[in-house]
Amino acid sequence: MTVQLHSGLAHVAPGDWQALNSAGRVDRSHAYLGFREHVEPGDAVVATLDDERGLLAAVHGAMSRSDSALFSHPWKMLTSEQFLRADDDSLERVRAEHSALVDAIAGPGDASEQASRLAAVLGEALVIRGFDNSEVIFRQDLSGQQRSESALRLVEYLQDRVREGLAGALVFPFVSAGNSELTDVLVRLGFQRATLTAVTFFDVSGFRSYDAFLAALPARYRRRYRIEEQAMDRSHLHMATTPLRDSFSRIVELEALNAEKYGGKPDRGRLGRTRREMAERLDTAIRIPVAVSDDAEIVACGIHLVDENSYCNLVYGCDYAVEERATAYQWINFYDPLRYATSRGIKRVRLGFEAFSAKLQRGARLDPRETWLWVPDPGRQVALEGLVKFLDERGSGYFEQFTVKR
Incomplete structure (x- = not known):
């Protein structure tokens, strides 16, 4: 098997990519992911795994930049007040705890510039995401073991490229908790996890x-x-x-x-x-x-x-x-x-991220997404732990309350 790195889907033929999207999902299509490259300001990155049969698996993403939108920039997500999930009574206390954790990584500074400060210390991130998911895309005929091995091979390869300077971090921001083939690999390879957001959908x-x-x-x-x-x-x-x-x-x-x-x-x-x-x-x-x-x-x-x-x-x-x-x-x-x-x-009407109340009030289902982060420097990885754990506790508690209310 061979892993290759491409600067965008223009370097992968649509016919070859179709082997990974035989189910016809629009958000995995060559056309849609190519469109995402047009939307994202950062450089596109595609890693493919193939053998003599052709493409077996791939990941698609882009490098974050200062002008990347919130949901495409992990450091903005880690520093946005939106993900503190605090009410008016607790906001000042939670904000102070959060700022102290950011300062422990990036040094003291202006709260309005926290994302920039994290980027200056940690570097910009390689972000693996599509419409509402972060995933490895597989050929449908692969066995469970083959899918796990393919995911391991691809993520290890990306970690090596990050160590060599491709990015400051590797982030899968929207992993479904049920995606054990990927989450098992991310745990094995030392990623940290936080539940920051969720998607909603109608199952019809x-x-x-x-x-x-x-x-x-x-x-x-x-x-x-x-x-x-x-x-x-x-x-x-x-x-x-x-x-x-x-x-x-x-x-x-x-x-x-x-x-x-x-x-x-x-x-x-x-x-x-x-x-x-x-x-x-x-x-x-x-x-x-x-x-x-x-x-x-x-x-x-x-x-x-x-x-x-x-x-x-x-x-x-x-x-x-x-x-x-x-x-x-x-x-x-x-x-x-x-x-x-x-x-x-x-089968499914997918409503995207956030704005949960209006959607749940009409019978939509909530599906939390896990953000998995890895930086190559062990010291900085340790420094991230406090911030990641804090936000995970805030997010997990918030989504549990939604579940109880329903």
């Missing part, structure tokens, strides 16, 4: 219609669905879909308006280039549900990806100047995808 396997899915929900969820459906019926909005290319400018504008609503500073030119690249690469895998006003104006939209087995909610966009836009959120993010998925035998 076994339901042949939306009504059948709705009937199986507990009454408290069904009541919310009915109330919100009635609100949409009373509004002056109606649901439709549009090709991305046909409504390109409006979709980009709505995405930017939504980002600004929550404190972002979107670059509309960059957003436009990103969506054009997406349309070029992913084409028919893209689905754009929209809420349209009586005067035919698109008020809100989703940017979603679909394959035969899963429906992925990527982005929401909205014009908050429209009074009745509130009902659009529920339809675009929940009720329209659920109708679409159940009518086509799609």
Whole structure:
């Protein structure tokens, strides 16, 4: 078997990659991962394992940079107040404990620059991730033992490259706790683990219609669905879909308006280039549900990806100047995808990270993700332990409370 390092999927033929994605998952596809390389500002990294049969396994990721988004930058995740999971009464105490742990690694400094300080000490990280998961992608015909051996070979190879200076750290930020083939390898190779975030999803396997899915929900969820459906019926909005290319400018504008609503500073030119690249690469895998006003104006939209087995909610966009836009959120993010998925035998509607309350209130399931980190310097690895343990305790307790509430 041979391991090779590639600077992006352009160096791996789409036909060869297909051996790793015979199930047709859109988020493992050559097109989608190639699109992620366009989105991520850091250099792309692909490690492949092959033998005489062709590709056996691979990992895909990118180098973090100062301008990497929060969920693609481990040091931002370790220093973001979002992942402290503290309420108003405990925030100051938790913030002080957290800052002291960061200072123990990076030295005393400005709390607003903690991520930069960690990057200066630890180096930027090689981040292995896709849409909502960090994984080794295997040929489907490999046995369990072959998958474990392949994962070990790939991760060891990446550790060697990091030791040689490829990156300051190797991080798998979103590993499913049930992925024992990978987690066993990460434990064996000295990675540290913290539960920082989670994904949510609807399991709609076994339901042949939306009504059948709705009937199986507990009454408290069904009541919310009915109330919100009635609100949409009373509004002056109606649901439709549009090709991305046909409504390109409006979709980009709505995405930017939504980002600004929550404190972002979107670059509309960059957003436009990103969506054009997406349309070029992913084409028919893209689905754009929209809420349209009586005067035919698109008020809100989703940017979603679909394959035969899963429906992925990527982005929401909205014009908050429209009074009745509130009902659009529920339809675009929940009720329209659920109708679409159940009518086509799609098994899972995947809702991405965070914003748990709105999703769980409608019957979605919570799936915590584990962040696994490794740095080559033993002293710095030890220095990370206190911070990682602190955040793991905060995150694990937080998600246990969600489980109890349900």
